[in-house]
Amino acid sequence: MSLVEMLSLDELSDGLANLPMFPYFEIAHYVVSVVALREQPGAIGLSRISPLACWFSSMLHCFGGAVLSGLMLAEPPIAPLSNSDNILLATFIWYLIFYCPMDMFYNFTRVVPVRVVLSAMKEVTRTWKILGGITEAQDKYQDNLLVMIAVGWAKGAGGSLISNFEQLVRGIWRPETNELIKMSYPTKITLLGAVLFALEEAEYLPVEKNHLMLFYTLFTVINKCRMMLTGSSYFPFAPMEWLLFEVLFMGRLPNFTLRQICGFIMVDNGRARVTRANKDWRENRHNCPSPVRGTRRGRDEADGKKYK
Amino acid sequence: MSLVEMLSLDELSDGLANLPMFPYFEIAHYVVSVVALREQPGAIGLSRISPLACWFSSMLHCFGGAVLSGLMLAEPPIAPLSNSDNILLATFIWYLIFYCPMDMFYNFTRVVPVRVVLSAMKEVTRTWKILGGITEAQDKYQDNLLVMIAVGWAKGAGGSLISNFEQLVRGIWRPETNELIKMSYPTKITLLGAVLFALEEAEYLPVEKNHLMLFYTLFTVINKCRMMLTGSSYFPFAPMEWLLFEVLFMGRLPNFTLRQICGFIMVDNGRARVTRANKDWRENRHNCPSPVRGTRRGRDEADGKKYK
Amino acid sequence: MSLVEMLSLDELSDGLANLPMFPYFEIAHYVVSVVALREQPGAIGLSRISPLACWFSSMLHCFGGAVLSGLMLAEPPIAPLSNSDNILLATFIWYLIFYCPMDMFYNFTRVVPVRVVLSAMKEVTRTWKILGGITEAQDKYQDNLLVMIAVGWAKGAGGSLISNFEQLVRGIWRPETNELIKMSYPTKITLLGAVLFALEEAEYLPVEKNHLMLFYTLFTVINKCRMMLTGSSYFPFAPMEWLLFEVLFMGRLPNFTLRQICGFIMVDNGRARVTRANKDWRENRHNCPSPVRGTRRGRDEADGKKYK
Numbered sequence: 001m002s003l004v005e006m007l008s009l010d011e012l013s014d015g016l017a018n019l020p021m022f023p024y025f026e027i028a029h030y031v032v033s034v035v036a037l038r039e040q041p042g043a044i045g046l047s048r049i050s051p052l053a054c055w056f057s058s059m060l061h062c063f064g065g066a067v068l069s070g071l072m073l074a075e076p077p078i079a080p081l082s083n084s085d086n087i088l089l090a091t092f093i094w095y096l097i098f099y100c101p102m103d104m105f106y107n108f109t110r111v112v113p114v115r116v117v118l119s120a121m122k123e124v125t126r127t128w129k130i131l132g133g134i135t136e137a138q139d140k141y142q143d144n145l146l147v148m149i150a151v152g153w154a155k156g157a158g159g160s161l162i163s164n165f166e167q168l169v170r171g172i173w174r175p176e177t178n179e180l181i182k183m184s185y186p187t188k189i190t191l192l193g194a195v196l197f198a199l200e201e202a203e204y205l206p207v208e209k210n211h212l213m214l215f216y217t218l219f220t221v222i223n224k225c226r227m228m229l230t231g232s233s234y235f236p237f238a239p240m241e242w243l244l245f246e247v248l249f250m251g252r253l254p255n256f257t258l259r260q261i262c263g264f265i266m267v268d269n270g271r272a273r274v275t276r277a278n279k280d281w282r283e284n285r286h287n288c289p290s291p292v293r294g295t296r297r298g299r300d301e302a303d304g305k306k307y308k
Numbered sequence: 309m310s311l312v313e314m315l316s317l318d319e320l321s322d323g324l325a326n327l328p329m330f331p332y333f334e335i336a337h338y339v340v341s342v343v344a345l346r347e348q349p350g351a352i353g354l355s356r357i358s359p360l361a362c363w364f365s366s367m368l369h370c371f372g373g374a375v376l377s378g379l380m381l382a383e384p385p386i387a388p389l390s391n392s393d394n395i396l397l398a399t400f401i402w403y404l405i406f407y408c409p410m411d412m413f414y415n416f417t418r419v420v421p422v423r424v425v426l427s428a429m430k431e432v433t434r435t436w437k438i439l440g441g442i443t444e445a446q447d448k449y450q451d452n453l454l455v456m457i458a459v460g461w462a463k464g465a466g467g468s469l470i471s472n473f474e475q476l477v478r479g480i481w482r483p484e485t486n487e488l489i490k491m492s493y494p495t496k497i498t499l500l501g502a503v504l505f506a507l508e509e510a511e512y513l514p515v516e517k518n519h520l521m522l523f524y525t526l527f528t529v530i531n532k533c534r535m536m537l538t539g540s541s542y543f544p545f546a547p548m549e550w551l552l553f554e555v556l557f558m559g560r561l562p563n564f565t566l567r568q569i570c571g572f573i574m575v576d577n578g579r580a581r582v583t584r585a586n587k588d589w590r591e592n593r594h595n596c597p598s599p600v601r602g603t604r605r606g607r608d609e610a611d612g613k614k615y616k
Numbered sequence: 617m618s619l620v621e622m623l624s625l626d627e628l629s630d631g632l633a634n635l636p637m638f639p640y641f642e643i644a645h646y647v648v649s650v651v652a653l654r655e656q657p658g659a660i661g662l663s664r665i666s667p668l669a670c671w672f673s674s675m676l677h678c679f680g681g682a683v684l685s686g687l688m689l690a691e692p693p694i695a696p697l698s699n700s701d702n703i704l705l706a707t708f709i710w711y712l713i714f715y716c717p718m719d720m721f722y723n724f725t726r727v728v729p730v731r732v733v734l735s736a737m738k739e740v741t742r743t744w745k746i747l748g749g750i751t752e753a754q755d756k757y758q759d760n761l762l763v764m765i766a767v768g769w770a771k772g773a774g775g776s777l778i779s780n781f782e783q784l785v786r787g788i789w790r791p792e793t794n795e796l797i798k799m800s801y802p803t804k805i806t807l808l809g810a811v812l813f814a815l816e817e818a819e820y821l822p823v824e825k826n827h828l829m830l831f832y833t834l835f836t837v838i839n840k841c842r843m844m845l846t847g848s849s850y851f852p853f854a855p856m857e858w859l860l861f862e863v864l865f866m867g868r869l870p871n872f873t874l875r876q877i878c879g880f881i882m883v884d885n886g887r888a889r890v891t892r893a894n895k896d897w898r899e900n901r902h903n904c905p906s907p908v909r910g911t912r913r914g915r916d917e918a919d920g921k922k923y924k
Contacts, residue, residue: 046489051557053488074692076382081454099557146697164784168472173483175789180669181662249667249715354797359865361796384690389762407865476780481791 013210016217021128026086028121030093033061033159035109038097046170047098053169058094059087060166065158069133069151073140116228123220126186127213130156130193134201143202152194157187185227185235189220192237321518324525329436334394336429338401341369341467343417346405354478355406361477366402367395368474373466377441377459381448424536431528434494435521438464438501442509451510460502465495493535493543497528500545629826632833637744642702644737646709649677649775651725654713662786663714669785674710675703676782681774685749685767689756732844739836742802743829746772746809750817759818768810773803801843801851805836808853 019025037043037058047054060067063080070077081087096105109115133155134148141147154161160179167174179187193216199205200212223236235241327333345351345366355362368375371388378385389395404413417423441463442456449455462469468487475482487495501524507513508520535541543549635641653659653674663670676683679696686693697703712721725731749771750764757763770777776795783790795803809832815821816828839852851857 048557050489050491051553052491053486056488070382072692072694074382074686074690076380076448078380078455078458081458082449082452084452084454087454140692141698144698144700146700146703147694150694150697168483169486169488171484171486171489173481173789175784176787178669178785178787180672180785181666181787183666183668245667249664356865358797358799359861360799361794364796378690382690384688384756386688386763386766389766390757390760392760392762395762476791477794477796479792479794479797481789 009211009214013208013214016214017210019124021125022085023089025121025125025128027089027093028118029125030062030090031097031109032118032122034058034090034094034097035106037061038106042170042172044098051098053171054098055091055094057166057169059090060162060169061159062090063158064160064162064166065129065133065155068158068162069136069155072151072154073136075136112228116225119224119228120221123224124217126156126190126220127193127217130190130197131213134194134197138201145198145202148198148201149191149194152198153191156190156194160184160187185233188235188237189223193220317519317522321516321522324522325518327432329433330393331397333429333433333436335397335401336426337433338370338398339405339417340426340430342366342398342402342405343414345369346414350478350480352406359406361479362406363399363402365474365477367398368470368477369467370398371466372468372470372474373437373441373463376466376470377444377463380459380462381444383444420536424533427532427536428529431532432525434464434498434501434528435525438498438505439521442502442505446509453506453510456506456509457499457502460506461499464498464502468492468495493541496543496545497531501528625827625830629824629830632830633826635740637741638701639705641737641741641744642705643709644734645741646678646706647713647725648734648738650674650706650710650713651722653677654722658786658788660714667714669787670714671707671710673782673785675706676778676785677775678706679774680776680778680782681745681749681771684774684778685752685771688767688770689752691752728844732841735840735844736837739840740833742772742806742836743809743833746806746813747829750810750813754817761814761818764814764817765807765810768814769807772806772810776800776803801849804851804853805839809836 038047043054043057046057059080063086066080067077069075070079097109098106100106109118130152133152136155137144137148137151157179159166164174164178183191196205196212196216197209200207200209205212227233346355351362351365354365367388371394374388375385377383378387405417408414417426438460441460444463445452445456445459465487467474472482472486491499504513504520504524505517508515508517513520531544654663659670659673662673675696679702682696683693685691686695713725714722716722725734746768749768752771753760753764753767773795775782780790780794799807812821812828812832813825816823816825821828843849
């Protein structure tokens, strides 16, 4: 990379790092969060029966990360309420999305380019949220890696992580699933970000913070846009996740030692014919649920049926 | 108002403001709270199976407000336990109500005049609870209106707001409803009080605190007595609530603009004949649940059947 | 007791009080806790579907006491995560128990002598946990007996007390029971210990702390070994518990006054023939559930069937 490119990279990442989140990016975050709530079954009915429960649920969607990280660090979970500007903005957007005459605002957010731009902007706020959580954790627990990751993750993906209790506010209770059992894409990507930023803060990663912010933000934004435009929900790290899963969490099956599994993966990439042993193993795989394959999809369908 | 009346109002409100809550009003609060628990289905059975769960549930009924506001402000939710006098008093009353030989104490509280007096005294404690919550919130967040309202409300109506988790202690789980979806009368009146006192504390209301305390307490006491003696559960602000609800939260229905609804309300008060358009609208209303009308009552009955 | 015996008792109790918990006793605690999780229905399936939920659930089993007492005292519930050594150790043990090739580690822990030794060592950590909780409570609330008992109990038996929420992490929700309604042996014994140590700390008990630690630890260890070796789940204080229960919590039944009950117990020990009145009473007893008799066992069986 030439000096000129280096300079422009520095400039770009500094520019991003100094980008103010309030109000435009925050607005995008609130719109996307409240629209996500509105598109859940039963939400519109609730908004007619109890605007207060609907508002509270929306606020948990918008500020769930702050509430959860507050609870984890024994700071008032009510703190987001004290930030009047943000709350008023979020309340205004909640009102527009649920009660705007002719549903104009919601229909406007459904226009594809608008939705893509808003989602991309929301992804940008994720970086700031994760970093905010990590900084809070550092204030209390210095460079403790696990705490930094946990709080950063909670702050960035709080709305999803507390979804069971957010649903309870709306009178819905789905104990059979949660974000830990079945992680959604945003939760995964936030966990990845929290790990990266925590490693950087603890000086295990030899990159500058601003550069990492730039690359992580670019990655999440591009990936989100790709997913929205192509309609695919393909997670870019799925093969890595799968390998890690197979290597680490399959040890107990007596027939397959780690060596066999790793060997299979390395060998299988280079040849078409599958030996008998490998074939058996492939069949067995289908009996054994893993987070990136078949059974999961089957459970989703079952869930869907149950709640439709 | 003449000077004499003014003086007597000041005296009266100062007298009320200096009224000590401990022990008589606190006793009334505990008695009414524990009796409310005892009259829930399954509570007597639980008191025979597990006195500890029954005691814990009773304490949540008595001190739920302190527990909830403690959680919200990141102060120990166990704090009420440290107030030995109040805990011992509440425990003694819990014991009398559930285990008194011949059920004498409970039968005594069922005598109508006793019950009315106790309920009236409990209403008085509500004012103090709300003010306590608002003061706590002010200590942490200065004059932030939303936090003051939230903590005041939580402190005043905590037992109801955490009812889902209080029921869980007793092995009962009713996720399909909660106080936000279906607000009960005490919760509503406490929210109203929290708003009024918070506005007063933030100096938006041109009244003296002591006068407001007097008027709010008188209002809740008289209203409670009226409700108990006439058996009606009519909420005095229902028409206002209904108007607010229709104006604010009906905008999305394409057929009815705000102007139409407001016009209808203003016009309808003055004449008996209903035009066709209005009639249609009235019919439509029944398809659209609102917190003060038909559908709500229907759901109550359904709930009742489910849990009997 | 002669001077020599006294000296050796002092030496023994001082030796026990200075015993370091880390790493051997902590290891035993983690092994027993995680094995308890693994032996619950559905846990192995979960470990294949979502290692993260399984890990989080295991950590709640290992550090539930610290999490619960943290919540109660408004200290960060995330604090156990900051203790890297303990977390890494617990994570390592979790990994061995769920994913060890050939299931060697788990099979090793199932060998009876190993299991007995590990369980005995885990019982030793209970004493330290209770004392830790009581000390924390004392820091915040001086010698307040109720708070000390509550926090000591929470710290010692936290994993059981939060079991409803620990199960929720694994997608299981059993609201119809909890540790308050149906106390398990470890929870009972921890409550007893919390009461004893709190009384000692508040100087109501005329014993030295080290002696009490020795006696309580010996009692729990011996009792646990006896229960494991004989397979009986007999609680040594069951008769006392029963008497207390009948005397305190049966007053409401009009037919049996306290005197009759106490008289029956005292008389019945000395003779074989049962008079008619007593016989009636015995029959009545079966209609009235109590925590140490029939009905309880019936409910257990019903629970068992429901969840198999």
